[in-house]
Amino acid sequence: MIFRKFKYEMLDELLEAIASSDDQKQVTIKEQLLQPDLDPERNCILLTEDGDEGRLLGCLLMSREDLIGRVILDFWITEHISDSEDDDRKQHVLQVMLENCMKSINVGKDTVVHCCLTNLNYSSVFETLGFSLNRTYWKMYRLNENALDLKLSDGLNVVEGTETMISTLTNLQNASFTGSWGFCPNTPEQIAYKLSGSHTDYENVIFLFNETDTVGYCWTYIYEDNNVLTGAISMIGVSPNYRGKGLSKGLLNHGLNKLVSQGCEGVFLEVDSNNKPAINIYEAAGFVKTEAMYWYELSVKK
DSSP states (O other): OEEEEOOGGGHHHHHHHHHTTOHHHHHHHHHHHTOTTOOHHHHEEEEEOSSTTOOEEEEEEEEEEGGGTEEEEEEEEOTTSOTTSOHHHHHHHHHHHHHHHHHHOOOOTTEEEEEEESOGGGHHHHHHTTOEEEEEEEEEEEEOOSOOOOOOOTTOEEEEOOGGGHHHHHHHHHHHHTTSTTOOOOOHHHHHHHHTSSSOOGGGEEEEEOSSOEEEEEEEEEEEETTEEEEEEEEEEEOGGGTTSSHHHHHHHHHHHHHHHTTOSEEEEEEETTOHHHHHHHHHTTOEEEEEEEEEEEEEOO
């Protein structure tokens, strides 16, 4: 097997190899690779069979968050290694990529490396290399059967986002989540790039404000599969100065109703399984757990 560095001219070939039958997955991966400051030609490696024309076997992406001393790993195994084949081959491809990554990774002391797994068949590969399970997230889903109560406290109003609010959203998101597990502060350029993506738009950010401040927001996405629309609650943030006032519930309800109005048949979100207050709010709104996601971690001691 041979390692190759990713080049932008290889993008279409890569997407076809790892998601030929899933257009939505191709779009998601493409937008991920083209994020500002990601530099995939430096931080993405490809594994191929031997020979100049060797077929692509897998891809591993390192998303560096140097500001918080973190690297996130994403990996894809190509489709020609079919689901009917022994899982051992897929695990071997992953292990070869991970071993190469961990030998060559150039990060500061005490950097943590994270990878999220939905398939625990790969967990043994990570554990062999010293990773351990750090925390579990839940994916929760709600059918959009009924609109929700949109009452807000006196003095509070909502407005949909516009292009002029990128700075406001950046500042509010960073204030709401800095210090939270796994959150790296965003730049306005990163926020603008996300809002230009295929699954969200300015109007899909709902802001909550009073007479003097923007106090919270709900950021939603929409995905289409076989002409069926499914919404996602990506972020609900409340300014530190306004926490403990029950604002998250109102933001959730407005986000859900926005997705209902856009024709979504259901909505999903992700939540830390240890965040019981948030889970209680989501369950009260009709969400149920459908899937678990497992975050594995390795501390780099260099």
